[in-house]
Amino acid sequence: xxxxxxxxxxxxxxxxxxxxxxxxxxxxxxxxxxxxxxxxxxxxxxxxxxxxxxxxxxxxxxxxxxxxxxxxxxxxxxxxxxxxxxxxxxxxxxxxxxxxxxxxxxxxxxxxxxxxxxxxxxxxxxxxxxxxxxxxxxxxxxxxxxxxxxxxxxxxxxxxxxxxxxxxxxxxxxxxxx
Numbered sequence: 737x738x739x740x741x742x743x744x745x746x747x748x749x750x751x752x753x754x755x756x757x758x759x760x761x762x763x764x765x766x767x768x769x770x771x772x773x774x775x776x777x778x779x780x781x782x783x784x785x786x787x788x789x790x791x792x793x794x795x796x797x798x799x800x801x802x803x804x805x806x807x808x809x810x811x812x813x814x815x816x817x818x819x820x821x822x823x824x825x826x827x828x829x830x831x832x833x834x835x836x837x838x839x840x841x842x843x844x845x846x847x848x849x850x851x852x853x854x855x856x857x858x859x860x861x862x863x864x865x866x867x868x869x870x871x872x873x874x875x876x877x878x879x880x881x882x883x884x885x886x887x888x889x890x891x892x893x894x895x896x897x898x899x900x901x902x903x904x905x906x907x908x909x910x911x912x913x914x
Contacts, residue, residue, distance in 0.1 A: 803892040
């Protein structure tokens with residue numbers, strides 16, 4: 737029984753690697769950007785597609801002069817300054833609107849509800865990483881694109897660092913409960 741399970745897992749891993757290699761070589765059509773769930777036979781009506789919406793272009797910091805913490809380095813400098821003066825800051829204080837105001841708790845709550853739904857999809861289809869730092873590129877693109885489409889505040893930065901930071905902070909709490 738154990739040998740059968742191990743063989744199945746090895747076969748699934750090979751299929752995932754093949755699908756990822758095909759993805760990176762551009763063998764999936766550009767207008768149907770997706771990943772196949774390798775646990776289902778090809779062509780199965782039950783196969784899962786992680787649909788990655790078309791990404792939106794990065795915003796330009798010059799168009800948002802009041803937005804805070806455009807880079808992670810700016811946030812780290814702020815945190816260090818606050819710590820030096822004995823002030824506390826929220827873990828998610830880097831998430832601000834275009835005027836530089838911290839987003840309300842209700843907005844953070846909606847972000848987390850959306851993130852949990854996306855993480856649940858990843859978990860259900862076995863694309864969830866053990867830690868967020870071990871995320872596959874395609875899975876990261878799926879998650880980040882959906883989060884940035886849903887919350888413009890997460891786009892007010894360079895290289896999607898705010899989405900990554902939010903996830904690095906909150907994903908362990910969610911994934912630890914599985």
